[in-house]
Amino acid sequence: MVARAARATDLTDLDGAVGDCFACPRLVAWREEVARVKRAAFRDQDYWGRPVPGLGPPDARIAILGLAPAAHGGNRTGRIFTGDRSGDVLFAALHRAGLANQPTSVAADDGLTLRETRIFSAVRCAPPDNKPTPAERDTCAPWAHREVELIRPTLRVVVALGAFAWAAWWPVLRQVYGQRPPTPRPVFGHGAHWSGESVPALLGCYHVSQQNTFTGRLTPAMLDDVFTRAKQLSGVD
Numbered sequence: 458m459v460a461r462a463a464r465a466t467d468l469t470d471l472d473g474a475v476g477d478c479f480a481c482p483r484l485v486a487w488r489e490e491v492a493r494v495k496r497a498a499f500r501d502q503d504y505w506g507r508p509v510p511g512l513g514p515p516d517a518r519i520a521i522l523g524l525a526p527a528a529h530g531g532n533r534t535g536r537i538f539t540g541d542r543s544g545d546v547l548f549a550a551l552h553r554a555g556l557a558n559q560p561t562s563v564a565a566d567d568g569l570t571l572r573e574t575r576i577f578s579a580v581r582c583a584p585p586d587n588k589p590t591p592a593e594r595d596t597c598a599p600w601a602h603r604e605v606e607l608i609r610p611t612l613r614v615v616v617a618l619g620a621f622a623w624a625a626w627w628p629v630l631r632q633v634y635g636q637r638p639p640t641p642r643p644v645f646g647h648g649a650h651w652s653g654e655s656v657p658a659l660l661g662c663y664h665v666s667q668q669n670t671f672t673g674r675l676t677p678a679m680l681d682d683v684f685t686r687a688k689q690l691s692g693v694d
């Protein structure tokens with residue numbers, strides 16, 4: 458799997474290859490179980506039930522790094538942050554920021570396109586309780602590392618959605634940019650900002666989970682602030 462990720466010649470190749478990954482037995486079993494049992498509201502739909510690739514143009518200047526696909530969102534529709542409440546909040550914010558052509562993301566064929574932005578997750582299969590194990594995180598890392606390598610020429614800013622994604626960035630720094638991560642590691646927080654020499658800036662943002670958005674811990678205004686900052690730092694109009 459590591460070798461296949463490293464061999465990917467472009468994002469299309471990477472996206473196709475990740476869809477055939479079976480490296481994590483627990484996650485493979487879970488994604489397929491969810492796809493078979495389904496949620497009642499989606500009983501008449503065919504679930505994707507596979508790893509979920511990234512979304513967005515290959516010359517993106519902004520990357521949004523998430524945790525993992527949602528069981529009945531990306532794992533159902535086959536597109537990241539698509540078909541669940543987290544995606545509703547995220548894409549509405551990206552549309553307000555001028556980074557998405559529409560404020561909704563309901564299905565893989567709904568016409569959504571992104572501008573200057575690539576979204577992908579640290580772990581590509583839906584995990585039980587949204588909690589991958591450390592071993593699963595490490596097993597999946599080569600996919601994200603190759604994804605960053607492929608967009609490295611234009612990438613200027615990474616928005617980490619939540620502490621898991623924030624922590625996943627430091628191995629990327631080492632593997633892709635050949636830089637030793639800072640010690641001690643900068644602490645994650647909403648609005649946290651770290652920048653190094655000749656590497657993308659890192660911005661922290663609370664995850665767009667229902668737990669955060671329903672409770673008001675993360676508001677639309679807070680997301681707007683993060684994406685305004687990301688555009689400033691990356692030089693996106």
Ligand code: SF4
Pocket residue numbers: 458475478479480481484485508580581582593596597598600
């Ligand atoms: S989580 Fe990543 S490494 Fe594990 S099976 Fe899914 S795509 Fe493969």
